[in-house]
Amino acid sequence: MHIRKAKVEDAEQLLALYTPYVKETTITFETQVPSVQEFQSRIQTILDKFPYLVAEEADTILGYAYAHTYYDRAAYDWTVELSIYVDTKKTQVGIGNALYDALEEKLTQQNIINFLACISLPNEASICFHKKRGYKQIGHFKKVGFKFGQWWDTVWMQKSLIKEEKDG
Structure with a gap:
């Protein structure tokens, strides 16, 4: 397996990986599958500022991960939200792990120090994955996403490279 920078030309393969998440899960709250052109635009927009990586083997993309702006204010320039999608099979x-290792390393080189993940519930696999990587749950939002005819909760998890001060 090889990790590399995504290209706009990868959009069709990436969209094929993403489509089942849109149609069959609440892992994304997107309700309509975007067009290839929309996906190309998203890739380029992210690449203009942050890493967008793919895991590839024998010219087949197995998964992808990227960072995007957490909140569009200068004070948040050291904080990003991460997204990851792996072939469901x-x-x-x-x-x-390979994608996140590479992504976190590249973001650290960009002086990013706070990594955030928004996870819809239930999703124990994602929560365990992030916990093993040092992420801590920092928030739980009730019934904030509506998909498949019902409301869903999300949790936010954070990994910070800022050393916490000890009390006393």
Whole structure:
């Protein structure tokens, strides 16, 4: 498996990986599958500022991960939200860890010090994945996403490279 920078030309393969998440899960709250052109635009917009990485083997993309702006204010320039999608038939084989290792390393080189993940519930696999990587739950939002005819909760998890001061 090889991790590399995404290209706009990857949009069709990336969209093929993303589509089942849109149609069958609440892992994304997107309700309509975007067009290839929309996905190309998203890739380019992210690449203009942050890493967008793919895991590839034998010219087949197995997963992808990227960072995007958490909140568009200068005070938040050291904080990003991460997103990751792995081929639904290839989970639990290390693709996610390889992508996050590379993504976090590149973001650290950009002086990013806070990584955030917004996870819809239930999603124990994602919560465990993030906990193992040092993320801590920092918020729980009730019934904030509506998909498949019902309301869903989300949790926010954070990994910070800022050393916490000890009390006393």
